[in-house]
Amino acid sequence: MIKKLLSTLFLSVCALVATAQEVEFTADRPGASTGPSTVGHKVVQLEQGVQYDGDGASGTFTFSNTLLRYGLFDGMEVRLGGDALIYNGGESWRAAFAGLNVGTKIACFEGRGAIPAVSVLANLAIPKTGNSGFVVEHLAPSLYLLFENPVNDWLSIGYNVGAEWDGATAHSTTFLALCLGFSITDRLGCFAESHNYFSQLGNGYCADFGFNYMVGERVQLDLAADLNLCNPKNCWAVSFGVAWQINNPKK
Numbered sequence: 001m002i003k004k005l006l007s008t009l010f011l012s013v014c015a016l017v018a019t020a021q022e023v024e025f026t027a028d029r030p031g032a033s034t035g036p037s038t039v040g041h042k043v044v045q046l047e048q049g050v051q052y053d054g055d056g057a058s059g060t061f062t063f064s065n066t067l068l069r070y071g072l073f074d075g076m077e078v079r080l081g082g083d084a085l086i087y088n089g090g091e092s093w094r095a096a097f098a099g100l101n102v103g104t105k106i107a108c109f110e111g112r113g114a115i116p117a118v119s120v121l122a123n124l125a126i127p128k129t130g131n132s133g134f135v136v137e138h139l140a141p142s143l144y145l146l147f148e149n150p151v152n153d154w155l156s157i158g159y160n161v162g163a164e165w166d167g168a169t170a171h172s173t174t175f176l177a178l179c180l181g182f183s184i185t186d187r188l189g190c191f192a193e194s195h196n197y198f199s200q201l202g203n204g205y206c207a208d209f210g211f212n213y214m215v216g217e218r219v220q221l222d223l224a225a226d227l228n229l230c231n232p233k234n235c236w237a238v239s240f241g242v243a244w245q246i247n248n249p250k251k
Contacts, residue, residue, distance in 0.1 A: 024037075024040065025214075025217065025218055025220070025245055026038070026039060027045075027047060027212070027220050027222075027243035028047060028067065028069070028243075029047050029049060029067070029222055029241050029243055030049070030191075030208075030210045030212065030222040030223070030224035030239060030241060031179060031191055031193055031195075031208060031210065031224060032177055032193065032195035032206070032208060032226070033158055033159070033160045033177035033178075033179040033193050033195060034105075034121055034144065034146055034160060035146065035148055035158055036105075036107060036116075036117045036118060036119035036146040036147065036148050036158075037107075037117075037119075037148075038071065038075055038076060038077045038105050038106075038107050038119065039069050039070070039071040039077050039245070040071050040074070040249070041071045041072075041073060041074045041249070042070075042071055042247070042249040043069075043070070043071040043245060043247060043248070043249060044068075044069075044070055044071075044245075044246045044247050045068070045069045045070075045243065045244065045245045045246060046066070046067075046068055046069075046243075046244050046246060047066070047067040047068075047069070047241065047242070047243040047244075048064070048065065048066055048067075048241060048242055048243075048244075049062075049065040049222075049239050049240060049241025049242070050062060050063050050064075050065065050239065050240055050241065051065055051237055051238070051239035051240075052237065052238055052239075053235075053236075053237045054234065054235070054236045054237065055088075055234055055235065058087075058088035059087075059088055060085055060086070060087040060088070061085060061086045061087070062083050062084070062085040063084060063085065063086065064082075064083065064084035064085075065083050065239070065241065066081060066082055066083070066084075067079060067080075067081040068080045068081070072104075075106065075107035076104065076105070076106045076107070077104065077105050078102070078103070078104050079102065079103040079104065079105065079123070080100065080101075080102055080103075081100070081101050081102075081103075081123075082097065082098065082099060082100045082101065082129075083097070083098040083099075084096075084097050084098075085097075085098060096130070096131040096132075096133065096134055097129075097130055097131050097134070098130050098131075098134040099125055099126060099129040099130030099134060099135065099136055100125075100126045100129040100130075101123050101124060101125045101126060102123070102124055102126065103121065103122055103123035103124060104121075104122055105119055105120070105121045105122075105146075106119060106120045107119045108120060111148065111149070111150070114149070116147040116148055116149045117147065117148045117149075118145065118146065118147055119145075119146040120143070120144070120145060120146070121143070121144040121145075121146055121162075122141070122142070122143050122144075123141065123142045123143075124139060124140070124141050124142075125139070125140035125141075125142075125167060126139075127139060127140075127167065136166070136167040136168075137167055137168060138167040138168070139167060140164075140165050140166055140167030141165055142162060142163065142164040142165065142175075143162055143163055144160050144161065144162030144163075144175065145160065145161050145162065146158070146160050147159050147160070153183065154182060154183045154184075155180070155181070155182055155183075156180075156181040157178075157179070157180060157181075158177075158178075158179040158181060158193075159176075159177060159178045159179065160175065160176070160177040160195075161174075161175070161176055162174070162175040162176075163175070171199065171200050172199075173197050173198065173199040174197070174198040174199070175195070175196070175197055176195070176196045176198070177193060177194065177195040177196070178193060178194050178195075179191055179192070179193035180192050180193065186214075187213055187214040187215075188211065188212075188213050188214075189211065189212045189213075190209070190210065190211045190212070191209065191210060191212075192207070192208075192209040193207065193208055193209070194206070194207050195207075195208070204228065204230060205228070205229040205230055206226060206227065206228050206229060207226070207227050207229060208224055208225060208226035208227065208237075209224065209225060210222060210223055210224025210225060210239075211223050211224075218244065218245035218246075218248060219242065219243070219244050219245070220242065220243045221240075221241070221242055222239075222240070222241050222242070222243070223239070223240050224238070224239050224240075225237065225238050225239075226238075226239075
């Protein structure tokens with residue numbers, strides 16, 4: 001009986017391997033905007049980065065900017081993220097965890113001609129999972145519409161519109177982003193984007209740019225810089241990261 005079950009399982013695996021196809025690689029880093037592509041079904045992908053934010057005489061070093069993505073279905077993924085950082089508290093540097101957030105990205109339309117690809121991204125910051133100064137007291141949701149138009153084989157235009165809540169007030173912050181993505185070679189790409197925030201407390205206007213390089217079929221490295229246009233001398237950031245498709249299951 002056991003031999004029969006093992007034989008059936010072996011033949012099933014062989015059949016899946018024989019009919020399988022590669023899952024296309026996609027990464028949500030670097031940059032503030034997000035593309036509409038989702039990871040493939042059952043794909044596990046880790047996106048990890050480090051970032052330094054300048055703020056006058058002080059600063060913040062995020063040594064673990066982490067996003068874990070899993071393809072729940074074709075066109076739908078679930079996400080888990082969190083940041084571990086060191087910040088200048090005035091007298092000394094202190095370590096902190098900025099809290100966990102969970103989310104999902106759902107592809108709505110693949111795009112056709114001038115009609116863009118469209119996805120919905122929803123995130124939820126989990127209360128009381130961060131350290132003092134970073135803790136969210138109440139559920140803090142965010143919701144975005146993600147669009148992308150491929151122009152030709154070397155240029156694409158992406159744009160996001162969304163609303164973010166901080167978990168402290170009922171007022172939301174509007175998020176808008178526009179990104180130009182360029183394919184320099186089959187492995188090397190670059191981007192330039194504008195991302196802006198509008199709220200009752202004031203508006204923020206930022207720009208960033210960077211590069212991404214595929215070192216293998218499932219590993220991408222990136223380097224990026226961000227600038228707050230309202231206060232570029234004191235508000236800027238540089239980052240480096242990697243996106244790693246841990247597995248490549250067969251469809």
